[in-house]
Amino acid sequence: SNLIYRRRIVSPPDISSSYDYVIAGGGLAGLVIASRLSEDPAVTVLVLEAGKSGDEVAAGINAPAGAYYSSIVGTDYDWKYTTVPQPNLNNRTIYWPRGKILGGSSAMNAMYLVRPTVMEVDAWKDIISSGDGDTAAQNWGWDKVYENMKKSENFVPPNQELLTYVNIDYEAESYGSGGPMQVSYPAFMIGINANWTSALDRAGCAPNTNPNNGTSLGGYIAPSSINPTNWTRSYSRSAYIDSLPPRDNLHILPESTVVRFLLSNQPDSSGKQIATGVEFASNAESPRMTVGVRKEVILAGGPLGSPKMLQLSGVGPKDVLEAAKVNVSVELPGVGQNLQDHLTAGVTWATPQETAGNIHASGSEFSQTPEFLSFINDAVAFVNISTLFNGPALEFQQQIKDARDESSRTLVASQYPEVVEGYKAIYDTIADKFLPDVPQLELLMSLISPSQVSIQAAMQHPYSVGRTYINSSDPFVPVVIDPQYYSHFADMTIMRQGVRFVRSVGAAYGALFGEEIAPGPGVQTDEQLEQWLRDSAANTQYHPTGSCAMLPKEKGGVVDADLLVYGLANVRVADSSVFPFEFAAHLASATYAVAEQASTLIKQKSYNVPEEVVTGGSNKGSDANRMMALPGIVHLLAFGLTSAMVTAWLV
Numbered sequence: 167s168n169l170i171y172r173r174r175i176v177s178p179p180d181i182s183s184s185y186d187y188v189i190a191g192g193g194l195a196g197l198v199i200a201s202r203l204s205e206d207p208a209v210t211v212l213v214l215e216a217g218k219s220g221d222e223v224a225a226g227i228n229a230p231a232g233a234y235y236s237s238i239v240g241t242d243y244d245w246k247y248t249t250v251p252q253p254n255l256n257n258r259t260i261y262w263p264r265g266k267i268l269g270g271s272s273a274m275n276a277m278y279l280v281r282p283t284v285m286e287v288d289a290w291k292d293i294i295s296s297g298d299g300d301t302a303a304q305n306w307g308w309d310k311v312y313e314n315m316k317k318s319e320n321f322v323p324p325n326q327e328l329l330t331y332v333n334i335d336y337e338a339e340s341y342g343s344g345g346p347m348q349v350s351y352p353a354f355m356i357g358i359n360a361n362w363t364s365a366l367d368r369a370g371c372a373p374n375t376n377p378n379n380g381t382s383l384g385g386y387i388a389p390s391s392i393n394p395t396n397w398t399r400s401y402s403r404s405a406y407i408d409s410l411p412p413r414d415n416l417h418i419l420p421e422s423t424v425v426r427f428l429l430s431n432q433p434d435s436s437g438k439q440i441a442t443g444v445e446f447a448s449n450a451e452s453p454r455m456t457v458g459v460r461k462e463v464i465l466a467g468g469p470l471g472s473p474k475m476l477q478l479s480g481v482g483p484k485d486v487l488e489a490a491k492v493n494v495s496v497e498l499p500g501v502g503q504n505l506q507d508h509l510t511a512g513v514t515w516a517t518p519q520e521t522a523g524n525i526h527a528s529g530s531e532f533s534q535t536p537e538f539l540s541f542i543n544d545a546v547a548f549v550n551i552s553t554l555f556n557g558p559a560l561e562f563q564q565q566i567k568d569a570r571d572e573s574s575r576t577l578v579a580s581q582y583p584e585v586v587e588g589y590k591a592i593y594d595t596i597a598d599k600f601l602p603d604v605p606q607l608e609l610l611m612s613l614i615s616p617s618q619v620s621i622q623a624a625m626q627h628p629y630s631v632g633r634t635y636i637n638s639s640d641p642f643v644p645v646v647i648d649p650q651y652y653s654h655f656a657d658m659t660i661m662r663q664g665v666r667f668v669r670s671v672g673a674a675y676g677a678l679f680g681e682e683i684a685p686g687p688g689v690q691t692d693e694q695l696e697q698w699l700r701d702s703a704a705n706t707q708y709h710p711t712g713s714c715a716m717l718p719k720e721k722g723g724v725v726d727a728d729l730l731v732y733g734l735a736n737v738r739v740a741d742s743s744v745f746p747f748e749f750a751a752h753l754a755s756a757t758y759a760v761a762e763q764a765s766t767l768i769k770q771k772s773y774n775v776p777e778e779v780v781t782g783g784s785n786k787g788s789d790a791n792r793m794m795a796l797p798g799i800v801h802l803l804a805f806g807l808t809s810a811m812v813t814a815w816l817v
């Protein structure tokens with residue numbers, strides 16, 4: 167049987183008038199933090215999530231093929247964002263799916279579980295560190311981030327059958343054990359996967375036999391966030407919330423969009439503003455409600471949601487706030503700036519081999535089994551610059567360095583001096599440290615279409631940086647997203663070389679691959695490849711970050727090394743928006759680490775809002791302080807799964 171037995175506890179109809187912690191956004195990071203903070207029964211935690219709970223589609227999300235054949239991309243559980251037209255993509259707008267559901271984008275992602283490298287994470291520590299004695303910065307160096315990534319995991323090695331079919335290299339010590347998120351491999355792979363590392367090797371990219379330990383260079387079969395006891399997606403909700411018995415001190419409220427946090431009239435003794443409550447609403451028409459905050463507000467709305475909530479609260483770049491008619495409470499130019507993303511494009515071949523797409527399309531009995539449906543495109547490779555350029559590319563590196571000052575003047579959309587300084591600091595990091603030594607490109611093979619195989623080339627360290635901002639004070643108006651793709655020449659050059667390398671991997675596959683379908687043999691010169699990328703091929707790899715960057719304030723930072731927003735006493739951002747720069751990795755693993763570390767920091771030391779200023783906490787009698795009693799329409803849910811979830815699945 168593949169039944170999941172779910173025990174749902176419905177809590178009292180009204181939420182409390184105030185909580186110790188209010189978490190804005192119940193996505194990947196938000197639910198991790200909710201779970202960790204509520205381990206202490208003495209603290210109260212409220213999660214406000216804009217999306218629906220997802221119970222209605224839990225079967226789809228949890229279906230083994232949730233990554234592809236029953237994805238929630240494009241459904242009501244997707245924010246369905248689009249960028250503004252991108253001039254360097256022939257004015258195309260790019261679709262940005264994001265999870266609008268408990269679990270956030272971890273409920274819709276492709277489940278690859280890959281880590282950044284030691285050098286990248288240590289550079290993160292270095293860019294926020296004020297010097298040797300800066301202990302807060304140490305939490306963002308490799309050792310600590312690695313520890314936190316592992317803390318979130320329970321690794322289960324691939325089964326023997328799979329191992330003999332496909333060559334999978336791994337070292338179990340490079341993963342965590344006993345953590346909430348299940349990390350493993352699907353039950354089923356395709357023969358073409360078995361030739362992946364050898365084809366790459368022939369093309370000049372050696373296998374990586376111990377991936378995810380801080381050295382991602384090379385080809386390998388990546389693990390996934392999959393639960394091998396039942397072949398379901400392991401995401402922040404199933405891992406961190408459903409696995410718990412219900413907790414009285416944890417309230418999770420779906421269909422509740424955070425509008426803004428409320429600030430006290432008086433700053434505290436250190437001159438910082440204090441968040442005293444959070445305003446939210448079910449939808450654009452419904453009344454606004456407020457809830458008091460006794461300790462802290464934790465923003466976990468992701469790289470679009472968190473800067474939006476800050477800006478709507480009056481914390482952000484002055485020009486943006488004024489244009490949107492939001493009163494400026496704290497001028498913080500970096501909020502929403504520094505937006506970076508990975509761009510990707512795929513070469514497609516016909517193949518005489520059976521792909522997962524053929525099996526799925528056949529409708530056969532096997533195609534319906536959890537084992538088949540657990541198939542995930544796990545073949546990846548991380549490639550460095552010398553593989554892409556047949557040498558160290560010193561000339562290319564020099565061109566990039568020479569373009570730094572001009573790029574900082576012409577490519578940074580918002581010319582606040584701090585934001586420009588941050589751009590330069592990141593630019594130097596990726597041009598000097600990352601270009602020679604850190605992978606520049608990710609390859610991903612896809613086998614989900616019938617009789618076709620495609621390999622993506624995804625650029626990992628963009629010099630093109632954009633921004634996201636509100637253009638209305640209405641929280642239900644979508645944010646503006648402008649990643650400024652390909653505004654810097656280096657991004658295009660790296661992708662163009664990446665496509666060429668992908669072709670050499672295709673050639674190394676030999677007869678297993680048939681003729682090239684896209685872009686097709688007619689597209690060969692630099693100009694032809696670039697036009698193809700611009701006009702149709704380049705697309706997001708779904709890894710936006712940087713919009714609430716952890717950087718020094720004078721470099722356009724939004725949060726400090728404790729994840730506290732500059733100028734605010736008790737508001738943190740803890741999600742994938744805080745990475746100062748992109749990693750050569752998908753972002754989920756590192757985001758779990760941010761959320762785990764945030765939880766530790768908050769448990770160690772958090773702010774106490776003076777009783778008299780908590781919204782609704784004291785009876786001052788004013789309307790602003792009156793807590794709205796919530797009508798019965800709101801679901802207040804705590805989730806729990808019995809151990810039957812595990813035992814009901816027999817594989």
Ligand SMILES: Cc1cc2nc3c(=O)[nH]c(=O)nc-3n(C[C@H](O)[C@H](O)[C@H](O)COP(=O)(O)OP(=O)(O)OC[C@H]3O[C@@H](n4cnc5c(N)ncnc54)[C@H](O)[C@@H]3O)c2cc1C
Nearest residue numbers: 191193194195216270271276277278424468471742752754
């Ligand atoms: C299609 C897709 C495929 C991906 N594939 C992979 C992959 O294979 N491997 C990998 O590692 N990473 C992948 N990623 C990236 C990864 O899933 C995200 O980086 C990660 O989920 C980010 O976590 P987060 O907590 O920052 O944001 P999210 O998980 O997106 O959570 C943010 C939450 O906040 C909520 N929210 C936003 N605004 C508000 C508001 N005002 N009020 C209340 N709630 C709000 C949202 O609804 C959402 O639930 C993928 C992403 C996408 C979209």
